[in-house]
Amino acid sequence: MKQPKTISIIVATDENYAIGKNNELLCHLPNDLKYFKKVTKGHTVIMGQRTFESLPNGALPNRKNIVLTFDKDVRFPGCIMAYSIEDALRHCEGEQEVFFIGGGQVYKTAFEFADRLYITRIHHQFEGADTFFPEIKSSEWLLTQQEKHKADEKHAHDYTFLVYERKK
Numbered sequence: 771m772k773q774p775k776t777i778s779i780i781v782a783t784d785e786n787y788a789i790g791k792n793n794e795l796l797c798h799l800p801n802d803l804k805y806f807k808k809v810t811k812g813h814t815v816i817m818g819q820r821t822f823e824s825l826p827n828g829a830l831p832n833r834k835n836i837v838l839t840f841d842k843d844v845r846f847p848g849c850i851m852a853y854s855i856e857d858a859l860r861h862c863e864g865e866q867e868v869f870f871i872g873g874g875q876v877y878k879t880a881f882e883f884a885d886r887l888y889i890t891r892i893h894h895q896f897e898g899a900d901t902f903f904p905e906i907k908s909s910e911w912l913l914t915q916q917e918k919h920k921a922d923e924k925h926a927h928d929y930t931f932l933v934y935e936r937k938k
């Protein structure tokens with residue numbers, strides 16, 4: 771199989787690696803949604819069935835949507851269905867960059883396949899989160915980009931856009 775050139779993960783986590791609660795995001799950060807759109811536009815996005823179900827308008831426009839499920843009878847409009855991480859990647863042979871976009875189960879399994887991480891670190895510790903991202907160890911990942919933002923009237927918390935590359 772000719773793998774995509776770069777396998778990326780994109781996620782927003784709090785200071786404790788929390789990413790979700792009750793199948794929803796932890797908070798609304800409009801600039802993070804814009805950043806997500808800018809980074810993933812034109813590329814393939816791969817997500818778990820629960821994350822797909824949490825999208826307000828179904829498949830994300832201007833991107834190839836792949837949804838992971840173990841249930842071979844399920845179909846979602848505008849999506850390719852895949853039954854393992856490897857199966858999803860087979861649908862992206864030769865592509866420049868593909869993005870795993872969540873949620874917790876998918877991040878956990880896809881983590882070992884990833885070359886690059888786009889992390890939005892929300893500088894807060896949310897109560898009652900039920901879904902988490904794996905720990906990013908500095909022995910395995912090199913921080914290559916960092917862009918800090920302050921809280922404002924639309925963003926309740928400070929946040930930082932971080933990019934990590936896997937160390938060879």
Ligand SMILES: NC(=O)c1ccc[n+]([C@@H]2O[C@H](COP(=O)([O-])OP(=O)(O)OC[C@H]3O[C@@H](n4cnc5c(N)ncnc54)[C@H](OP(=O)(O)O)[C@@H]3O)[C@@H](O)[C@H]2O)c1
Nearest residue numbers: 782790793794795818819820821839840872873874875876
């Ligand atoms: N902060 C962020 O950036 C971010 C991003 C995305 C999601 N989230 C949050 O994450 C939470 C959802 O995460 P989650 O862990 O509950 O669910 P999830 O990872 O989105 O979806 C889990 C489902 O995906 C399917 N699946 C997972 N791994 C698979 C594999 N290797 N092969 C085939 N199918 C697979 C299974 O579907 P079936 O049950 O159909 O077999 C499984 O039940 C929500 O709170 C959401 O808001 C946060």
